[in-house]
Amino acid sequence: MKTGEDRLVQKITRALAGNGGTSLVLGAGDDAALLKPRAGYQTILTCDWFLEGSHFLRDKHPPDSIGWKCLARAISDVAAMGGQPQYFLLSLALPQSHTSQWLDGFLKGLARAARRFDCRLAGGDTTRNREILINVTVTGEAPAGRAVLRSGAKPRDLIFVSGRLGEAELGLRSLRNGRVTNQRNRRWLKKHLYPVPRVALGRWLAGNRLPTAMMDLSDGLSTDLSRLCSASRVGARIAIDKIPRVNLPGGKGRGHYDVTELALHGGDDYELLFTTRPRQAGRVPSAFQGLPLTCIGEITGRTELIAIGPGGREGRLAAGGWDPF
Amino acid sequence: MKTGEDRLVQKITRALAGNGGTSLVLGAGDDAALLKPRAGYQTILTCDWFLEGSHFLRDKHPPDSIGWKCLARAISDVAAMGGQPQYFLLSLALPQSHTSQWLDGFLKGLARAARRFDCRLAGGDTTRNREILINVTVTGEAPAGRAVLRSGAKPRDLIFVSGRLGEAELGLRSLRNGRVTNQRNRRWLKKHLYPVPRVALGRWLAGNRLPTAMMDLSDGLSTDLSRLCSASRVGARIAIDKIPRVNLPGGKGRGHYDVTELALHGGDDYELLFTTRPRQAGRVPSAFQGLPLTCIGEITGRTELIAIGPGGREGRLAAGGWDPF
Numbered sequence: 001m002k003t004g005e006d007r008l009v010q011k012i013t014r015a016l017a018g019n020g021g022t023s024l025v026l027g028a029g030d031d032a033a034l035l036k037p038r039a040g041y042q043t044i045l046t047c048d049w050f051l052e053g054s055h056f057l058r059d060k061h062p063p064d065s066i067g068w069k070c071l072a073r074a075i076s077d078v079a080a081m082g083g084q085p086q087y088f089l090l091s092l093a094l095p096q097s098h099t100s101q102w103l104d105g106f107l108k109g110l111a112r113a114a115r116r117f118d119c120r121l122a123g124g125d126t127t128r129n130r131e132i133l134i135n136v137t138v139t140g141e142a143p144a145g146r147a148v149l150r151s152g153a154k155p156r157d158l159i160f161v162s163g164r165l166g167e168a169e170l171g172l173r174s175l176r177n178g179r180v181t182n183q184r185n186r187r188w189l190k191k192h193l194y195p196v197p198r199v200a201l202g203r204w205l206a207g208n209r210l211p212t213a214m215m216d217l218s219d220g221l222s223t224d225l226s227r228l229c230s231a232s233r234v235g236a237r238i239a240i241d242k243i244p245r246v247n248l249p250g251g252k253g254r255g256h257y258d259v260t261e262l263a264l265h266g267g268d269d270y271e272l273l274f275t276t277r278p279r280q281a282g283r284v285p286s287a288f289q290g291l292p293l294t295c296i297g298e299i300t301g302r303t304e305l306i307a308i309g310p311g312g313r314e315g316r317l318a319a320g321g322w323d324p325f
Numbered sequence: 326m327k328t329g330e331d332r333l334v335q336k337i338t339r340a341l342a343g344n345g346g347t348s349l350v351l352g353a354g355d356d357a358a359l360l361k362p363r364a365g366y367q368t369i370l371t372c373d374w375f376l377e378g379s380h381f382l383r384d385k386h387p388p389d390s391i392g393w394k395c396l397a398r399a400i401s402d403v404a405a406m407g408g409q410p411q412y413f414l415l416s417l418a419l420p421q422s423h424t425s426q427w428l429d430g431f432l433k434g435l436a437r438a439a440r441r442f443d444c445r446l447a448g449g450d451t452t453r454n455r456e457i458l459i460n461v462t463v464t465g466e467a468p469a470g471r472a473v474l475r476s477g478a479k480p481r482d483l484i485f486v487s488g489r490l491g492e493a494e495l496g497l498r499s500l501r502n503g504r505v506t507n508q509r510n511r512r513w514l515k516k517h518l519y520p521v522p523r524v525a526l527g528r529w530l531a532g533n534r535l536p537t538a539m540m541d542l543s544d545g546l547s548t549d550l551s552r553l554c555s556a557s558r559v560g561a562r563i564a565i566d567k568i569p570r571v572n573l574p575g576g577k578g579r580g581h582y583d584v585t586e587l588a589l590h591g592g593d594d595y596e597l598l599f600t601t602r603p604r605q606a607g608r609v610p611s612a613f614q615g616l617p618l619t620c621i622g623e624i625t626g627r628t629e630l631i632a633i634g635p636g637g638r639e640g641r642l643a644a645g646g647w648d649p650f
Contacts, residue, residue: 025472
């Protein structure tokens with residue numbers, strides 16, 4: 001008596017089967033999921049598009065990368081609040097041609113990310129479509145009052161970023177140009193295909209009450225820093241040469257890659273951007289579990305973004321990252 | 326410093342501005358929403374696609390109907406569990422050409438549904454796309470242990486439906502054929518364009534502990550009853566002539582409309598399908614707030630769906646509703 005859609009849902013739930021978690025009363029297979037929130041915790045809720053043509057290319061991106069990344073990037077929003085991811089809903093629209101082999105690869109990558117970040121399938125919606133459409137909703141939890149918002153930055157706070165910026169953008173370019181020739185290329189490509197949301201770092205920072213504001217870097221530093229400043233009604237001054245960037249021989253990039261441009265405007269890094277009170281800055285380690293944490297500037301009271309160039313020259317920093325509109 | 330996407334998000338949040346609700350700590354504009362669950366309640370979580378071409382037609386469906394319906398149908402899943410809707414996330418992908426007048430109409434319908442069902446915007450994601458893509462996540466709450474699942478039906482339970490089935494399907498056909506000529510047509514069309522999820526009925530039934538299983542009718546009675554039976558590992562016998570259907574002169578439908586087929590397989594009604602223990606059936610009123618509640622058959626121990634025809638003839642009922650695959 002099962003419909004084609006029912007069989008597809010069964011395939012998805014089997015591929016992602018696992019311990020339901022102590023706070024899941026009811027998962028995929030009913031009208032909705034039913035969660036039992038923990039006393040003393042708040043629920044974090046976010047969703048993310050992942051669309052063919054905009055966010056990935058059907059003929060360039062391996063299906064398991066699409067599965068991994070659609071969940072990883074939604075989890076990154078939970079990490080950005082210092083929360084622990086818990087459950088996800090998967091909305092999937094597929095061409096009939098992609099419901100067997102492609103779907104297997106997709107579900108493999110998705111299941112791997114779900115295990116890695118301890119985030120469990122709780123439901124979703126499937127339908128047929130000419131193009132591959134994905135939307136992922138993720139829930140997480142944080143102790144009440146401990147989630148870190150974008151809006152808490154104050155003048156004189158110091159600005160930090162995790163990791164090295166621009167690597168994922170370089171990985172995307174390598175993929176587009178078919179230039180995956182050496183180990184360095186592969187590192188960037190991996191960062192583009194299988195980004196690692198900074199859940200442990202976000203929780204550690206929030207747990208130690210270090211950040212006054214925090215967000216993840218998904219659309220590029222220049223765009224996202226402007227959003228953090230806008231939410232906090234402040235400005236920022238950053239030193240260009242302090243921004244941790246791709247390490248390329250010659251510094252300026254081989255051929256046409258400008259690593260500074262990549263670090264300022266490249267998207268998809270999923271690193272954390274956060275601010276701390278100046279007197280707390282000493283408590284921020286130079287690295288967390290091997291991931292560098294770098295101070296790149298400070299928050300100001302004037303609502304503008306200033307970048308200090310190599311020779312000490314100051315200029316306005318315009319949002320130059322990813323903007324679909 | 327705002328990007329095009331930021332301006333679009335601002336337009337959406339302004340159109341849907343309202344009281345944030347006592348349990349919303351943080352809504353649209355940060356990495357994620359932050360909710361404060363009520364002690365003693367469980368969280369209901371669901372999401373729904375609403376896609377151009379599959380669920381609506383750009384040139385046939387008014388934008389305010391698309392706005393109303395994308396939220397109403399997701400809320401219907403919360404109603405189906407006997408819950409109260411609370412917050413929603415809006416994922417919207419639009420062509421640039423649809424970011425002004427069309428979007429205004431869409432947001433008007435969406436805001437109207439949000440007010441009507443007391444469900445507030447908590448966040449979302451926007452991007453650009455050639456086709457209009459919508460995905461809505463809705464959260465709701467129900468007192469712990471009171472949400473009604475699909476899986477609780479037992480043999481001899483009686484099967485009820487609310488409303489009249491097939492009306493929305495008839496409305497869709499009127500819209501497609503451009504036949505919106507009289508008041509009756511308009512009634513069906515309204516049911517197709519602006520469906521009303523049965524939130525009050527679902528809560529009343531769950532509050533009175535009447536249903537053993539419940540779900541909403543979105544893909545057609547034959548398909549959805551088969552899902553309820555499958556989840557409960559039971560079967561059903563329904564009497565065709567008891568199914569409340571479209572009231573057409575002549576009974577069999579004018580022209581080529583077969584109202585029985587419409588009632589059995591027509592989708593998008595968003596009525597409730599529920600089962601009760603036989604001794605509780607007397608407590609189900611014949612109407613709830615003017616909405617008829619009709620007993621159409623009973624649950625059986627054999628995992629098959631039997632339909633009893635007008636002359637007492639029995640036959641297997643096959644799932645003939647909406648199936649995208």
